[in-house]
Amino acid sequence: MKLPGYYSSGEFARMANVTVRTIRYYDKQNILKPSYVNEATGARYYTDADLVQLQQILLLKYLGFSLDDIKELTIEDADYHILRNQLDLQLTLIQDKIEQMQLVQKAIEDTTAAIDQNQNINWKQMLDLIHLTGMENSLKSQYQNASNITSRIRLHNLYSQNKKGWFPWVFEQCQIQPGMHILEIGCGNGSLWSENASLIPKKDIQIVLSDISRGMIRDARRMLLPHSGHNISRDARFSFQVFPADHIPYEENTFDLVIANHVLFYCEDIPAVCEEIWRVLKPSGRFLCSTYGSHHMKEITDLVQEFDSRIVLSGDKLYDQFGLENGAEILHPFFHNIEIQTYPDELIVDSAEPLIEYILSCHGNQNQYLLDRYKDFRTFVEKKTTHGFHITKEAGIFLTVK
Template sequence: MNNDDHLINIGEFASKAGITLRTLRYYDNIGLLKPCSYSDTGHRMYNKQDFAKLQKILTLKFIGFSLNDIKNVVKHDVNDKDFRKSLEIQKKIMEEKIHHTHMVIKAIDETLDMLNYKEVMNWDKFVNIMNVLNTDKKLLDQYKNASNLRSRINIHELYSVNKYGWMKWFFEQLNIPKNAKILEVGCGDASLWEKNLNRIPKGWDITLTDFSKGMLEDAKRNLGNNATNFKFKIVDAQDIPFDDCSFDVVIANHMLYHVENREKAFAEIARVLKMGGCFYTSTVGKNHMAEMRELIFKFKSQAMTSKSWDITSSFQLENGFKQIDKWFKNVKLKKYEDSLIVTEPEPLIDYIFSMPGNVKESFNNKKLKQFEKFLQDKIYKEDGIYITKDTGFFEAKK
C-alpha cells in the first residue's frame, strides 16, 4: 500500500480535520461523506482524498449552503482535475462573498453616518443592503445550477451505450473552414470545446456566449489555460450584440428550447451570419429519456414531476425543421444513435432531481431510500435500466 492509500481511523481523521466525531458520523449517516473503507472490526476508515471531500463540504457550508444543497453539489470523486476545478470555484465564490460583505459594511456605515449626523435618511442606500445580501443567494443558485448541469452530463458520460460521446460526434459534423469566425450561443460550460481542444484549428476565431454569467465563468474554468484562445460575452440569443454578417458559423447546442421568443433568436442568428454561413442547432426528440419519465410516474410521488421534460417540446427534432426553414435554406437533420443502460440508482436520482421542479429536499430520508430501493430492484431485475436517447441536430445555411 503506497502513501496515497494510507488509511486512518475516524478519531485520527477528526483530530487532523478539527471536527468532532459526532459530525463525521452524522455526515456518514446522511450520505454526505461516507468513509472510504471499514476496518475488520467495523470502524470507519478514511484516506487523503476524504480530506479533500471534507474541505469542500466545510467550505460550501461556510459560504452558506445547507447540507442538502451540499449533497447536490458533492457528487463526483475527487481526482486531481476535479479537485483543482473545485478549489477554483470555491475561491471564486469566496472572493465574491468577501466583496459583497465589504459592500454590506459600506452600506451600513453610510446609514450610520446619516443617523449620527441626523441627516435625512437615504432609503435607496439602505435598501441597497438588502440587494447586496440577496446577491449571495444568486451565487448559491449559480453554483447549484452548475452542479445540476454536471449531473445531467454525468449520467450520459457514465452510461451511454455509444462511448464515442455526443460532443466529439457533434464536433465532427461541423463543416467549418480552417479560417472561420464562430459564434456559440448558450455555450453552457463549454463542454463542446473542452472535449475537442486538440482538434480546433488555429485559424478559428471562437466567441462563446451565454445568458448566464455563472455559466461563462464555468466555461472559462472548464477550458483552463486554453480559455485565452476564446472570447466570452454575456449574450441573450434574442438580442445578439454583434454586427450584421459577422460570423461564418453559429452554433446553438441543446439550448433553443430554453429561448422564450425563438423567432427573435432565429432573426438575430440569421442577421449575424454571413451569406452562405452555416447554422447548427441540436435538440432532442419527443421520446428522449421517455423511460425516465415512466419511472417517475410509476413511483407515484407528489414530490417529483416529469413536467420539466416538456420544456423541450417547443423545439424538438419533430417540429424544429419547420421553424428553421422559415429563416434558413438547405435544412438537414442528422441523428445521433445512442441510449443509456443505467446500472446504479444514484446517478439516476441525481439526474431526476437536477431537473426544474424536482426538489430533493422535499424528500425525507425514508422516502429517498424507498425511491433508491425502487430503482435498485428494477436494475437487479432487468440487469440495468434502459433509457432511450433521441438526439440530433439541424444544419442550415443563410
C-alpha cells in the same frame, strides 16, 4: 451498547470540531440525520459516512448558504463517485468565491483611492461596490447549474453505447475550418470545445462563447484556458461574453457559424432568438442547433413515477417547445436548406448513483419527494439497474443556412 463503527453525538461532534448542539440542530432541521437511533434510549449515532454530508453542510454554511439552500443541495450518500463529484463542485464554488472577493477588494481599493484623490464620494463606484457585495445568490445558482450539467454529461459519458460521444459528433457536424468566426450561444461549461480541443485550428479562427450565466462563463473559461497560479493564460482564439440569446451584441453579417447546443427549448421567445441569429450570420452562414425527440430518456420518467406518481421531472416538455418533431417548422421562417441529423444511441445503466444524480439534476419537483426518502429511493434504483437499465436516447441536430 455501542455498535462498532458508530459514534455517539458527542464523539461525532468532537471529531468534526463542532458542538453537540450544532449536531442536534442539523438533526432537528432534517439536514443531517443520524445513521442509527436507539429506540430504547433515544441515543443518536453517526458513522464515518455521515462526515461526508457534514463536510458539505459546513462548507456551504461557510460560503453563506442558508439552511434551506443547504438542505436542497446535499444528499445522504457517501458513494465514492458522488463524493468525488461533490468535491470538484465545491472546489469550483471556492474558486468563484475567491474571484468575487478579489473583485470586491479591488472595488474597495478603487473607491478609497477616489475618495482620497477627490475628497468626495463617487456614488457610481459605491453602487458598483453594493452590487458586487450582493452576489451571494449567484453562487447558489452557479453551484446548482454546474452540478446539473456535470450530472447529465456524466451519465451519458458512462453509459452511451455510441462510442463517438455527443460532443465529438456535434463538432464533426460543425465542419470547422481556419478563417471562421464562430458564436456558440448557451455554451455551458464549454464541453463542446474542451472535448475537441485537439481538433480546433491552432490559429486564424475566432470563437465567441456566450451564456446568460456568468457562472457558466467562468466555468467555460477555466475549462478551456490553463491556469498559472491565480492567473488564467490567454488564448487568442477564444473570447467569452454574457448576454441573452435574443439580444446578441454583434453587428449583422458577423459569424460564419452559430451553434446552439440544447438551448432553444429554454428560450422564452424562440422566433426572436432565431431572428437575432439570422441577423448576425453572414450570407450563406450556417446555424447548427440540437434538441431532443419526444421519446428521449422516457424510461427515467417512468422510473421515478413508479416510485412516486407525484414526481414530475420537468414542468415543461422541452421537445414541445423546440424538438425534433416541430423544430423544422419553427426554423423555416428564418432559414432554408434545413437538414436533420439524428444521433444513434442508447444508455444501458448498471449502477444506481449516476442515474440518481441525473434524476436529482432535473428541473422538476423530484427533490421535494426524494430527499426525505433518499435511502429507499436508492434501494429502488439499485434493483432496477442490477441487470442493466435501458434508456432511449432520441437527440439530433438541425443544420440550416441563411
